Structure formats: C-alpha cells, structure tokens
Amino acid sequence: MRYFITIFLFISIALVSILGFRGSKSRKPPLEIFPDMDRQYKFLPQTANPHFSDGRADRPVVPGSVEFGSYVRDEFYNTGKIRGQFGHGFPSPIYVNREFMDLGQKKYNxxxxxxxxxxxxxxxITKSYGMVATPTYHDDRMRKMTNGEIFDTISNGKNNMGAYKSKLSIKERWAVMTYLRALQRAHNPKPDDISSEKRMELGL
Ligand code: HEC
Incomplete structure (x- = not known):
C-alpha cells in the first residue's frame, strides 16, 4: 500500500507537470521562474514620451540614415538585373528629377x-597614393555598359573597388549611377544637349 501511494503520487505529479492544466484559462500571470526580460521599462510605439519636446515616443528618421529592410519586390530595382541579366533603363520605383540628381551628385562626391x-x-586623389588602376568613365566600354551593371558594380564592387551596398541605400545607388551617366554625357555632349541660342553663339 505504501508503494502504491508513492507511485500514485509520482505518476500524478508527472502527469500534471507534463500535461499541465491544458485548456483551463487563468487570469493570474503564470509562474515565472526565468522572466527572460519579458517585462521591462520601454516606450511602446505611438505612446507618449515626456522626454521629447513634441511628447511623442516615435522619433522621426535621423537625416542621412541608410535604409535597411525597406524592401521593394522588384528584382531590377534591388539587383540591377532582369531575370538574371543586367538591365537597361530604370526600374519603376525610380523617378529621375532634379532632387534625385542632386542626391546622386552629393553621394558621388x-x-x-x-x-x-x-x-x-x-x-x-587616391591616384597619387598608388591607386593607379581606377578607370575613367569616359571610354566606349563604360558608355555602353548597362545601367544595371553599373548599379551592380556600385553594390558589390569589382576587384580593387569595394562594395557600397552597406554605405548607400538602393535609391542612393541608383542616384549615383544616374549622376555617373550625367558625367558621361557632360564629357561627350551631342549638339542637342545645348540650347539653340548657345549653339548659335558657338556656331554649331
Ligand atoms: C577606393 C577607390 C574606389 C572608389 C571609392 C570607387 N571606385 Fe569604382 N573602381 C575602382 C577601381 C580600382 C576600379 C577598377 C576595377 C577593376 O575592374 O579592376 C573601379 C571600377 C569601377 C567601374 C567599372 C567597373 C567595370 O566593370 O569595369 C565603375 C562603373 C565604378 N568603378 C563606379 C564607381 C562608383 C559609382 C563609385 C562610388 C559609389 C566608385 N566606383 C567608388 C576604384 C574605386
């Protein structure tokens, strides 16, 4: 009988601890042996925070932050490739205007x-310190290179040139690529790039 009670108790405790009070609801917080930082002082999104003058816990993005994780589902935009091949033109999220060119110029410089x-x-400047292999953009090969390939070079680097995907956001990389195109065009202008008055002045 003594053994029976001991074994019965042991089995009951084992069953309860394995199966627990499944299905039963309780309003009491569960017993916490290891709290695992479940409870901590923090400001939840969209709550008040008296520390800031506007009283809001959400803070605006710091100017100049590089975006990570804002993902657009567009292979060309993200990689410069369309079905595995470097693409021409621009991906649809890119809209080229003055502001975009200014961003490209700033980041390029x-x-x-x-x-x-x-x-x-x-x-x-690095040329005088031994980085002699830096190519010019103003030759035929570079002029014919697709936008996608230039974007890929900026993102992943090439031989002695490092990768810039951790320094420039995707949008900034497209902006730098576009500014590079502007530099190429400025170096190799067509008569149409000059206004008609200027052309008259130059006798073209
Ligand atoms: C530390 C010096 C350095 C910096 C900074 C640098 N590059 Fe380069 N870049 C190089 C060198 C060196 C090569 C030649 C790589 C090779 O083909 O061996 C190169 C090659 C290139 C090419 C040609 C790739 C090809 O396929 O031949 C492009 C386009 C280019 N760079 C664009 C850029 C842009 C845009 C930036 C700024 C985001 C940049 N580079 C920053 C050194 C640099």
Whole structure:
C-alpha cells in the first residue's frame, strides 16, 4: 500500500507537470521562474514620451540614415538585373528629377570622387597614393555598359573597388549611377544637349 501511494503520487505529479492544466484559462500571470526580460521599462510605439519636446515616443528618421529592410519586390530595382541579366533603363520605383540628381551628385562626391575624380576621369586623389588602376568613365566600354551593371558594380564592387551596398541605400545607388551617366554625357555632349541660342553663339 505504501508503494502504491508513492507511485500514485509520482505518476500524478508527472502527469500534471507534463500535461499541465491544458485548456483551463487563468487570469493570474503564470509562474515565472526565468522572466527572460519579458517585462521591462520601454516606450511602446505611438505612446507618449515626456522626454521629447513634441511628447511623442516615435522619433522621426535621423537625416542621412541608410535604409535597411525597406524592401521593394522588384528584382531590377534591388539587383540591377532582369531575370538574371543586367538591365537597361530604370526600374519603376525610380523617378529621375532634379532632387534625385542632386542626391546622386552629393553621394558621388562623397563616395566615389576620391578614386574616380569629380568628373569621372579616374584621376581622384587616391591616384597619387598608388591607386593607379581606377578607370575613367569616359571610354566606349563604360558608355555602353548597362545601367544595371553599373548599379551592380556600385553594390558589390569589382576587384580593387569595394562594395557600397552597406554605405548607400538602393535609391542612393541608383542616384549615383544616374549622376555617373550625367558625367558621361557632360564629357561627350551631342549638339542637342545645348540650347539653340548657345549653339548659335558657338556656331554649331
Ligand atoms: C577606393 C577607390 C574606389 C572608389 C571609392 C570607387 N571606385 Fe569604382 N573602381 C575602382 C577601381 C580600382 C576600379 C577598377 C576595377 C577593376 O575592374 O579592376 C573601379 C571600377 C569601377 C567601374 C567599372 C567597373 C567595370 O566593370 O569595369 C565603375 C562603373 C565604378 N568603378 C563606379 C564607381 C562608383 C559609382 C563609385 C562610388 C559609389 C566608385 N566606383 C567608388 C576604384 C574605386
């Protein structure tokens, strides 16, 4: 009988601890042996925070932040490729206007000009420090290169050139690519790029 009670108790405890009070609802918080930082002081989204002058817990994005994780489902936009091939033209999320070109110019001058030079001739300051292999953008091969391939070079680098995908957002990389096109065009203008008055003035 003594054994029976011991075994019965043991089995009951084992059953209860394995199966627990399944299905029964309780309003009491569960017993917490390891709290795992479940409860902590924090400001939830869209609540008040007296620390800031506008009283809001949500803060605006710091200017100049590089976006990560804002994902657009567009292969061309994300990789410069269309079904695995470098694409021509622009992906649909890109809209080229003055502001976009200004962004490209700014980021180009910060990120690329040290090696490729402000005009893209490959004569940046690093040339005098031994980085002699930096190419110019102003030759036929570069002019014919697709937008997608240039975007890919900026994103992933090439040989001695590092990758810039951790420094520039996708949009910024497209903007730099577009500014690179503007540099190429400025270096190799067509008569149509000049206004008719200017053309008259130059006798073209
Ligand atoms: C540290 C110096 C350095 C910086 C900074 C740099 N590049 Fe380069 N870049 C190079 C070198 C060196 C090569 C030649 C790589 C090769 O083909 O061996 C190159 C090659 C290229 C090419 C040609 C790739 C090809 O297929 O031949 C492009 C386009 C280019 N860079 C664009 C950029 C842009 C845009 C930036 C700024 C986001 C940039 N680079 C920043 C050094 C640099």
């Amino acid at each position: 910060i990120t690329c000009a040290v090696c490729h030079g402000q005009t893209g001739d490959g004569n940046g």
